[in-house]
Amino acid sequence: xxNRKPLILITNDDGYHAKGIASLTEAMKDLGEIIVFAPDSPxxxxxxxxxxxxxxxxxxxxxxxxxxxYICNGTPVDCVKLALNEFMNRKPDLLVxxxxxxxxxxxxxxxxxxxxxxxxxxVFNIPSIGFSLCDFRPDxxxxxxxxxxxxxxxxxxxAGLPSGVCLNVNVPMGEIKGVRVTTQTQGKWVxxxxxxxxxxxxxVFWMTGNFENWEEExxxxxxxxxxxxxxxxxxxxxxxxxxxxxxxLKKWEI
Amino acid sequence: xxNRKPLILITNDDGYHAKGIASLTEAMKDLGEIIVFAPDSPxxxxxxxxxxxxxxxxxxxxxxxxxxxYICNGTPVDCVKLALNEFMNRKPDLLVxxxxxxxxxxxxxxxxxxxxxxxxxxVFNIPSIGFSLCDFRPDxxxxxxxxxxxxxxxxxxxAGLPSGVCLNVNVPMGEIKGVRVTTQTQGKWVxxxxxxxxxxxxxVFWMTGNFENWEEExxxxxxxxxxxxxxxxxxxxxxxxxxxxxxxLKKWEI
Numbered sequence: 001x002x003n004r005k006p007l008i009l010i011t012n013d014d015g016y017h018a019k020g021i022a023s024l025t026e027a028m029k030d031l032g033e034i035i036v037f038a039p040d041s042p043x044x045x046x047x048x049x050x051x052x053x054x055x056x057x058x059x060x061x062x063x064x065x066x067x068x069x070y071i072c073n074g075t076p077v078d079c080v081k082l083a084l085n086e087f088m089n090r091k092p093d094l095l096v097x098x099x100x101x102x103x104x105x106x107x108x109x110x111x112x113x114x115x116x117x118x119x120x121x122x123v124f125n126i127p128s129i130g131f132s133l134c135d136f137r138p139d140x141x142x143x144x145x146x147x148x149x150x151x152x153x154x155x156x157x158x159a160g161l162p163s164g165v166c167l168n169v170n171v172p173m174g175e176i177k178g179v180r181v182t183t184q185t186q187g188k189w190v191x192x193x194x195x196x197x198x199x200x201x202x203x204v205f206w207m208t209g210n211f212e213n214w215e216e217e218x219x220x221x222x223x224x225x226x227x228x229x230x231x232x233x234x235x236x237x238x239x240x241x242x243x244x245x246x247x248x249l250k251k252w253e254i
Numbered sequence: 255x256x257n258r259k260p261l262i263l264i265t266n267d268d269g270y271h272a273k274g275i276a277s278l279t280e281a282m283k284d285l286g287e288i289i290v291f292a293p294d295s296p297x298x299x300x301x302x303x304x305x306x307x308x309x310x311x312x313x314x315x316x317x318x319x320x321x322x323x324y325i326c327n328g329t330p331v332d333c334v335k336l337a338l339n340e341f342m343n344r345k346p347d348l349l350v351x352x353x354x355x356x357x358x359x360x361x362x363x364x365x366x367x368x369x370x371x372x373x374x375x376x377v378f379n380i381p382s383i384g385f386s387l388c389d390f391r392p393d394x395x396x397x398x399x400x401x402x403x404x405x406x407x408x409x410x411x412x413a414g415l416p417s418g419v420c421l422n423v424n425v426p427m428g429e430i431k432g433v434r435v436t437t438q439t440q441g442k443w444v445x446x447x448x449x450x451x452x453x454x455x456x457x458v459f460w461m462t463g464n465f466e467n468w469e470e471e472x473x474x475x476x477x478x479x480x481x482x483x484x485x486x487x488x489x490x491x492x493x494x495x496x497x498x499x500x501x502x503l504k505k506w507e508i
Binding site for chain 2: 042044045046047048049050051052053055056057058075077081082085086107109110111116119123124151152155159161162164165179181183184186188191192193195196198202203204205206207233234235236237238239240241242243245246249250252253254
């Protein structure tokens with residue numbers, strides 16, 4: 001680190017008014033100069049979505065020494081892109097996203113707006129971390145997660161992260177036994193819709209469901225860690241190429 | 255393959271009324287029984303986004319022997335999930351998504367709704383392929399891409415794909431020299447916004463930009479293939495774990 005205070009970009013997918021981002025901002029406050037650039041309302045499940053045809057707007061909403069906050073009408077990835085392209089005059093030393101209200105372990109990394117933002121930070125070659133607490137409630141207790149976030153941020157500011165890799169950190173409810181480095185649990189969501197009727201009697205489908213774990217005996221994955229009281233840290237790659245399958249695929253006559 | 259005709263699920267992100275999905279449907283028509291389940295309007299850049307708080311609706315829009323089509327108010331991933339959870343009574347043998355109007359090579363795989371749908375098919379353990387033509391125009395000529403799509407579909411129906419791997423197929427404009435198996439090009443979009451004013455004089459930001467290639471000398475990546483007249487096939491993994499970085503990360507004291 002240079003003598004200059006680290007610059008930290010904070011965003012999330014639950015929106016600027018969520019408790020989780022307030023807890024994260026509080027945990028980061030004395031580590032550097034903070035820019036918060038967050039969606040103006042909830043954007044859960046937005047993955048790496050970008051607004052390709054609607055105009056984005058951003059508004060300064062808070063400013064004090066060391067902390068400047070904006071809200072934006074876009075997705076989490078829009079927030080990161082817009083902040084970095086148009087609102088910041090130097091590259092941040094760290095991007096932190098969250099703290100999400102609810103788990104982003106296992107396959108949920110694909111759908112998560114919290115992780116979308118961290119992945120976008122990684123695209124910009126900024127050390128980036130997404131934090132999630134396994135508690136959906138608006139008034140969830142973020143104390144333990146904020147402490148983990150602070151420790152991780154200090155470590156990443158010091159050590160950096162490899163190019164193309166960001167971190168997906170999930171924390172269980174209650175007291176935690178420690179932090180484990182894990183893989184992304186293989187599995188999928190099942191029973192994904194609740195069918196009901198609208199006011200005119202037409203079918204509508206609401207997202208619901210539960211995660212089906214396909215590798216329950218593996219104590220090296222994030223679902224195991226969370227179920228056993230540990231925070232789970234999965235290093236996430238933005239290069240999705242399945243290198244292992246390339247030799248076989250090259251043999252195909254296509 | 256069994257004696258039963260293969261069941262093929264088709265979706266896209268440009269919406270049911272796009273030329274690309276009509277071309278893809280035409281190319282698949284004699285390969286099996288077709289279900290089209292597509293967004294009712296364009297959903298470009300939707301990545302793996304899901305609708306977590308808005309109700310989904312679907313409507314039967316076309317039915318003939320061997321071809322049934324629905325439109326849905328959700329994202330591409332919503333379409334795949336809803337079709338598979340609620341509208342299909344057996345698992346498809348193949349999912350094809352596209353043909354997208356515009357490239358989804360390089361880092362665009364992260365933002366692409368076309369690839370979001372293919373990735374979701376892969377989550378369901380269905381052999382899945384996303385197809386894109388490097389031509390954004392609504393009236394683009396999909397002839398060559400449709401031929402590639404047909405060949406790839408026949409091959410994948412026959413050989414399958416490994417669990418957790420789908421294919422991202424991009425095709426250049428004009429005549430193609432052949433098909434190459436490639437990696438996802440490293441790089442990012444730059445100059446991503448055009449700033450203008452709304453009717454009240456306030457700043458608005460529109461997505462634009464160009465892809466900056468960080469590995470121009472590599473003839474093994476998708477951007478190279480496309481620039482040199484080849485269709486590019488990238489095998490894409492849904493497990494994003496950065497296994498290579500795990501040993502180092504485990505040494506951190508966190």
